[in-house]
Amino acid sequence: MNKISKAVVTRLPRYYRYLDELRQQNVERISSKELSKLMNVTASQIRQDLNNFGGFGQQGYGYNVQYLYDEIGKLLGLDVKHKMIIVGAGNLGQAIANYGNFRNRGFEIAALFDKNPDLIGKKTAHGQILDIADIYDYVKKHNVEIVALTLPKGPAKRIAQKLVECGVKAFWNFAHTDLSFSDDIIVENVHLSESLMKLTYRISEKNDSKE
Amino acid sequence: MNKISKAVVTRLPRYYRYLDELRQQNVERISSKELSKLMNVTASQIRQDLNNFGGFGQQGYGYNVQYLYDEIGKLLGLDVKHKMIIVGAGNLGQAIANYGNFRNRGFEIAALFDKNPDLIGKKTAHGQILDIADIYDYVKKHNVEIVALTLPKGPAKRIAQKLVECGVKAFWNFAHTDLSFSDDIIVENVHLSESLMKLTYRISEKNDSKE
DNA sequence: TAGATTGTTAATCGATTAACAATC
DNA sequence: TAGATTGTTAATCGATTAACAATC
Structure with missing residues (x-):
């Protein structure tokens, strides 16, 4: 093909x-x-x-x-199950975890991870929030296919690098940074702030043309 | 130009x-x-x-x-202030409201709206959660430039239509649907599930080529 | 069979890359 | 002045659209 x-x-x-x-x-x-x-x-x-x-x-x-x-x-690969974990259990991480349709489409949110002790142990609709310190053991033990990165860019880069060493092959990256690994590692970026800037670009463009 | x-x-x-x-x-x-x-x-x-x-x-x-x-x-229009409201104060709406850097870049989250009585009245870091019923009066009174739609597609379509009639010119659309208005209305889409499908497409593609 | 509509080739359009003259 | 690097034109590449033969 x-x-x-x-x-x-x-x-x-x-x-x-x-x-x-x-x-x-x-x-x-x-x-x-x-x-x-x-x-x-x-x-x-x-x-x-x-x-x-x-x-x-x-x-x-x-x-x-x-x-x-x-x-x-x-x-689109929706005929098979995809096990996903979420790193960063803030609002964005939880928004993704709770999005109901994912389950219907074959996605399984296996766990969320966070470093915040107030969040660790908390149960969400889809999986428990675990200590970020345990993430490397977790991915080695379980067959995690996709890691969603919903945490700040500094830790995101660092943790993603270590996860690659643990065998993770695919990232859904919400951190405001580009992750670059070797070609066999898949990274799909969602840069929300860049999306918003495209919007404001178009607003400015329209306002300028009116003057 | x-x-x-x-x-x-x-x-x-x-x-x-x-x-x-x-x-x-x-x-x-x-x-x-x-x-x-x-x-x-x-x-x-x-x-x-x-x-x-x-x-x-x-x-x-x-x-x-x-x-x-x-x-x-x-x-990119980042030298001027942009007043934004968020419709749908679920995790995704709150994630956007709480994203700190927006404020630095000239974005002002003026308010969040929701229909859920448990959320209405609640104070978030950036603005209070108001009753969705009051949104039309609100946008007529205040100079809202951008409306973020973080709610299900059914109500999103309906509410966006009415907001256009109230004079809203720009939408940041997270609902899983295409909004089509006249050309002078700006819609910037963030379709998270479609982003995830692009990721699983690439996973499948890779697996297929290995066989 | 006639009509509809695909699959596919060819033409056009637009975006990216290469090349180089202009100039700091 | 010589070297560096832009701004810009020309060449290439890829994606979209148009056209039509194949065929259900």
Whole structure:
């Protein structure tokens, strides 16, 4: 299979979301043209994107919603369980832990870790808050696939480095820093402040053009 | 000024972050070449990006770190105050409210809103939690620039629509849905679950290639 | 069979990289 | 002045859109 471009991968979850809604509305089939109208993209792009992964549709018919939904789900790895731990049990960490749909999509929040003694031992809806000091033993013992980093950048960098040495292969990074490891370590960044700056850029841009 | 591409705008906050770090390390000047090594991009791209906004550098010298930092800050609209309210005072809403650096960067969290009677009246570090029922009066009275939507997609869509009618022009949307208004309304999306799916896509991809 | 719509190739568009003249 | 490095034009690369033959 050819290397799939980053742009295509970014669009897959959005297709998945729209197909889920259609599925819930009991829509059985949809053409690239109809879907393109719904999603505000070109039909051509939808067909190109999907054909990166092989033919999911049928000439003259379109795409079967449930089938396409399932296939994209498999591409996104949502057909298998993913064990995740959360490092940093502040508001953001707990927000992620408590997001109900994750469980439905095959994510298991195995534990949260924090250094704050007031939080350690506390039970949340999804897993107990454990002492950050025990995290390395924990990941060596349990089969942790994803580590969400919801703590300040200094400790995030340091702890992530040690976790890589313990065998962790994938990070969901909310710390305001770039983590760079070797190529086989996957890092997906969510930089909230940068998202907000994109917003204020657009506000400024609009205000400037009015003057 | 020509229309700046989305890709360039996405990179601006990252430049800003690196320049901030250099500035804090008292680095006075930097060349596009040095910065490119630090950031893992090409020097050519840095020069192209910056020249969208005019010449910030000097031949033979490079860029003055503090000056470039300030200029990019202005482009990002960080030289002016932004009044923001948060709709949905759950963990995610509170995480955003409590993120300390926002205040330093000119963001003022004026209030949080929720429908949950247990939360209403509660004081957080940045503003009190108010009754969602009062939000429309609030935005009409106060000069709210940005509304962060940290609540489920159903109410998010409904409330955002009404807020637009009250004059709100910019949304920071964490709900798992696309908001579509007219072109003069700015919507910046943070779809956390889609970010996580990109991560699991890459995990699956890696596992598949091993087989 | 005729109509619809995909899968796929070709054309276009835009973004990134390379090259170099301008200039500090 | 010589060296360094920008600003900017040109070349390349990749992504999106258009077109259409294949086929259900």
